[in-house]
Amino acid sequence: MSEKKKFYQTDEFRMFMGKYGIGVILIFMIFVIAVMKPRFIYPSNILNVLTQISVNCLIAYGMCLAITTGGIDLSVGPQLALVSVLLGQFIVVRNMNIGLSIILALAATTLFGFINGVLIAKFNMAAFVVTLATQLVIRSIAQIISDGKGMSMASQAFKDIYSGTLIGVPLPIIYMVVISVIMYIVMHWTKFGRYVFAVGGNVNAAIASGVDVFWTKALCYTISGLLAGIAGVIFTSKTGSAQSNIGVAYETDAVAACVLGGTSFAGGISTAPGVLLGAVIIGCIYNGMNFLNIGSYYQYMTKGIIIIFAVLLDMVINKKNR
Amino acid sequence: MSEKKKFYQTDEFRMFMGKYGIGVILIFMIFVIAVMKPRFIYPSNILNVLTQISVNCLIAYGMCLAITTGGIDLSVGPQLALVSVLLGQFIVVRNMNIGLSIILALAATTLFGFINGVLIAKFNMAAFVVTLATQLVIRSIAQIISDGKGMSMASQAFKDIYSGTLIGVPLPIIYMVVISVIMYIVMHWTKFGRYVFAVGGNVNAAIASGVDVFWTKALCYTISGLLAGIAGVIFTSKTGSAQSNIGVAYETDAVAACVLGGTSFAGGISTAPGVLLGAVIIGCIYNGMNFLNIGSYYQYMTKGIIIIFAVLLDMVINKKNR
Amino acid sequence: MSNSEYILNCDGISKAFGGTQALKDVQLHVKPGEVHALLGENGAGKSTLMKCVIGLIKQDSGTMEFEGKPYQVNGPIDALNSGISMIHQELNPEPYLTVAESIFLKRENTRGILLDKKAQNKRCQEVLDKFDVSYNATTKMKELTLAQVQMVEIIKAVSCDSRLIIMDEPTSSLDSTETEQLFEVIRDLKSKGVAIIYISHRMEEIFEICDRVSVFRNGTYVDTKSMEGVTRDELISMMVGRDVKSVFPKVDCKIGETVFKVENLCGDAFHDISFEVHAGEILGIAGLVGSGRSETMRAIFGLDPITSGKMYLEGKEITNKNPRSAIKKGICMVNEDRKNYGLCLLRSIRENISLPNLPARQKGLILNQKREKQECQEAAEKLTVKAASIEHNGFSLSGGNQQKVVLAKWILANPKVLILDEPTRGVDVGAKSDIHTLMCEFAAKGMAIIMISSELPEVMGMSDRILVYHEGRISGTIQRKEILDNHITQKDILAMEFAQHNKD
């Protein structure tokens, strides 16, 4: 409209920021914190941050699938709790093999993910409502199984799932990298991924093209259940305790990671690397705020403002032409 | 598909249930509980349930406006906290007049509601993300104001806001009735109400029909802020304590009331009486569970299952033909 | 009645939506290699039958046969696998996918389990190159215009190698060149033995391209005829069940003073537009799709920004920041995009009609609901909206009836200037004539009407004056007299649209 465009209005800048904006924000953030506290970028702290974000990152990938189809998965927090108490039952109470226990526990969360998917896809119910309800149900089940009590998971083998390392790299980072690669391929290089975007972009068009919307959606929530389950295994190994009260409000950070990573709530837009970057940013916010001695009351606010700011920036840069 | 229609497939039944289904469910629920525990329907308990739901009902009306425009307001919980700590500051610390204090505190939540509205309507940001972020910010502010500490609100005049009665009816019920009437008129008998439905139904069509989408949306969130504020005043008077950690997850029950009351998450569909009925159902669930001695672990589950069941029933009865 | 002469046999198909019986025991028989027209008024059930064939909805009763075998579908994928594809009436783009991704959705090129994006783009580009299009395989769908999206849908349906292609109003947003392009494709397909079911409300097209025609009326089957020897009037009376009088009921009314005037208006897609409309005048605007007609009107109505230029209403200069201010001043517009800018389908007909008219119908802060109900009822009746009650919601209406509801909105508003962008898009012959009559009535009351239409006969038949657009500029003005005197023919206007017309 105006004759002379400011630099941030040029197409080149917009294209660049649209694609890499989130990365630029991250680098800027890291730079600022590192100048104030050089220890922030010591390798040990970088490994530390990456280890810390692994749980949120896995949850966020599942959340991203749900959001991309136009829904949301609020039940991820209780899924962590479910895995945790099941592992407690299997490993501690029944003395079962660790591998088998994990598989069974993951099967349970995957099943609940699938139930979410069926309710949402088959009966066309709002994802927010369905997962709000299953959130309550799953939490209840976890409490019933554990009788509301915590249980120590002393086995070193089990604890090593979190605290082990591979060539010096903590295992949670390895899991995160492996799953990131898989998610990248699934979302961007498979038919399923394509269908996820198609369903989220315009569900009627997807139906008319013969995409099986039911299975696409159901699978997204199933995967979200599985990933939340894996996150739960890591969590349980990390705290060495099987408990039913964990994971409260974990969906918040997962959603924040997705949003910072450019996932659109309208559906149909997201990228796997974006989600990873989003999770890293959240990790840096938490870690960085602690390094910068930001008072705890201000931490929530900082997080909230960064979320708004990031989305706002995204809006301004990728401004809809109207 | 099938030749002979079952009774619940007839048009008459569907029309009836579509309009009054939620009421039928409520009456059925009351009947079942009352048969098992007659005290459940003693007038004293009925007044009790109605008093209890007042906070949730007010929040739910605001939530309903937000959902009807196609959004959501996740910031209502912290809004309660904000009102609470402000009342503490004004009344206890500064010894201000109660009425003035309440007005100022409500002005604050109304302002935050308006900010939500501006961010959502002006910048076209997803309501979920915006209110998630302001949720964090408002909670932070409440904590900063109160320094995380609780404060006793001993003044009897202030306590009477909750515990007073008018011709034998507890005041919270009076507030609820008055606000229900106002909300009914606002939603169904005014221009603004029509615009809310139009914006939620099809925002472009609303624009092309001359609706001011910005103000319509902004006003919805502003009203939601105001109502959450009023709920906060009642809450604070009820507990007699000004605290920053109250109202956590209160959006859940508000959303549940809206959903049970037939509010569509796709936007554009809701009714004020539906929300009231939804809130009554939630109240009966809580109260009824205590009457039926449902164990604490099962209470969440019961609530979750009732939500899914009610929505499912609604879907089956008002089934979209495909 | 299985008959190997036919590729598709539909017999005794019935379908009800809640209370409305959309199809009652209808039949359709299509031969291989023919273009079979399906005709009927709005709401006759054409799209419904086609949706049954493609598996989007399931018929309540009736059987189908495809290529001699019983045919049952559970969803579009079954239809595609059997060799049936469809171009839908409502455009359905996948906004965030590329052209290639959307054309080959569900038919992706893969290597192992991974997508082969390169091969797919190449394959898509080859298909696109066969059509003369200005976008390529990697263009995002959201960057395309309505007409371009329509072309992608056509290309998609054609590239499925189906043996039966259903085209539900494929030309409703195409201009004459693109339509011609489509006809080329259809002829080519025909020669390969592909059968086509062709649905359109544009009679000329039916006569140009179709071999046989089946007519539906009110959800029932009327007859099937060969196009040879059938006349236009015959078809219309089969469809409507009554005689539709003159095709364009234009009455000349007294043309008064200038009501609305624009000077040197410029915007993103139009430049230097100046014109004026008078009371009682119908100003037609012709042009190719994408020539900027809609953009001009959207800008005048306040939906799009204006970069420079002036507007005058009754001699006073005005600006419209948004549609609200335009409506307040008495400028109203029926948008071409009915689904997005026309109706709230979730809400009742009454609420839709009264939406722009609420401010005047309040008692204090409260709406006067009795008056609202009565006025909406009258407006709906005047436009013969076919619905059980005005409390029913928009979803239950057929496309044509939805269009009537949109028009009814603005009748109540009683504007000074009424802008109609493709007012009869997707509207059947009977309703079209109703709408035209109504336009004349409005004009007679002294309203100034601006009408955009891509149907040349409509513009020529209804307008007192015609502006012709070419690439965002006015390339010519024609008076009604010139048309009546046969000084100007359809061909001349076309030439102007292509700017081949040299005024010497």
Added chain:
Amino acid sequence: GSSGSSGGAASAPASEAPASEAPAQSEAAPASEAAAEGEAAADTAASGGDLNGDGKIIVGYISKNTTDVFHATLNGAAEERLDSLVADGTIDEWTGILDGNTDAAKQCDLAQDCINYPCDYVIILPAESTASDPAVTSMADAGIGVIVVNSATDSTDSAAMAFAGSDDVYAGELMGNYVMEHVEGGGTFVHCQGIIGNSAQIQRGEGIANTIEKDSGWTKAADVPCDWDASKAVNTVDDYLAQYGDDLKAVICDNDDMSSAAQAECNAKGREDIVCIGVDGNQGPLQMVKEGTLGATVLQDGAGQVNAGIDAIVASIKGETVEKKIIVPFVLVTPDNVDEYLK
């Protein structure tokens, strides 16, 4: 708000050894600590506590959360004291209050942050007795002097430099006994729970189970999950008044935000005879005790716990012997002794 919790492993024996052992109980510092103190003794006071040898003494403070009223007291006390230690040069820096969000995993993350900061001493208020244990052990393994405050974790005894806290089972028992003593003839009581699964909720429940639930004169109407929410406690009171009427004699709450609101509701309904009691000793409930509108509350001296923990750090820096285990007991506050605690 919720409250402190006590260690799972430590709780079983401790439940029988409550307030009588107060005010303090000390054991010898473990070997690792002795080494640190050895250095401390040799060097100046300030560098004596520099366990990681980076030239600075940095103290970390990992709170359980920053939202509960009870923890606000602890956090406030810690902030004041640690600020003054920085001001007088005893320590160089402290991290500010790190918010554990009542989430053990978050506390494990914060423990790592403290290691990287790098801290020499860290005070931690565990969110969970078992689940927060890795936070304690990982810091101890990294050579940090860990002071566990408020409630113990499983390996607090072996890994931490010191523990300063109290025992929630005992708090539950105090409440049970109080109700039994103050209501003659028994009757029906209802229990308002905190968020299910928190150690504080579990252990206070155990204490109630150990006392009043065993008494034949009393029947428990129900355990009601009130999520530490005073408003839900009020609803519960109303629900059970409606159900049991005059039979309802007492309301036992997992914290006193809930019990004070519950008592206020009973009083407003003309049932001043109902005894409501909870744990924490927040200012509001104390005020009510003073006014006589609330019979009693169980006070947990949060500030005392934190200060005892910080004392341990100061002692370590100065090279003095560190008390290994400091039990700060719960106190039953009644109108008789309320003035001691009301600010």
